[in-house]
Amino acid sequence: MSATLKAGDIVRVRDDYPIGHIRTPVYIRGKTGRVEKYFGDFGNPETLAYCLPTDDRPLYKVRFLQSELWPTYSGSARDSVELDLYEHWLEKV
């Protein structure tokens, strides 16, 4: 699988709640951020966790503003959280 996103792309995290071993924290689902970096392709933890045959998925560092995540955030407007997210959780905006 080849990476279809690149640094600078604005992405929304899928607002989805499947059952299983999901490495996309609930607090980030449905939120919009910016791709900072493409790390390469990594095994998909959603199948790896069950010792099932897996395929590599593009993995990205994505930056979110605190103010996007928490409406009542009181720190600096520049404060951010970065997460490492697999491409199948990201939709280009």
Added chain:
Amino acid sequence: MSDHDHHHHDHDHDHDHGHDHAHPFQDDDKVHSYYQILGQAMKELLIEKGVVTADEVRAALERRDGITPANGSKVVARAWTDPAYRERLFKDANAAVAEFGIDMPTTHLVAVENTEDVHNVVVCTLCSCYPRDLLGLPPAWYKSKAYRSRVVHEPRAVLEEFGTALPDDVEVRVHDSTADMRYLVIPRRPAGTHGMSEEQLRALVSRDTMIGVTTVQPPSAK
């Protein structure tokens, strides 16, 4: 029953005698959780079936327990003093730490640098991912639900509880280790350390500065 039953005799003497009957041993007769029992059972089965030996398990734990934040301090002090090393570290951190003989075969290290404008702090909200090859085992607070849930939500309040107040014009950037990357914070080199050797600088760099919950203090403040 424990072997200190002999203390359960009639305590009719005066208890105000300045100590609390503290015993030098640790009472580990606690009830094990489901997962502790599961882990123990798995270990016993693997040994019984000859997959691993008890000595291999012991040696692996001993090796793990032997890793200290001194590994990370070496990397930070080198990055502070050698611009070419710093460049290699941010380009390929696994290769850069391998120069110190630190092997991270299964994880991908990412070094993040504190600057005038950005302060980095690391968490794993989903479990306890941590750059163990560089910092050893994570402290209990790093694995606590309180730290994991709060630092992504109110990082400045959490940092203040660690004694770290950052001005508003510094971006607080939280790294949630959700996948294969492990994060090492390269703290800022404090003022007044210009003439110090790499070895002297190492001693300034503590574990918590490399997690990002505090900053490196100049030697005079120690």
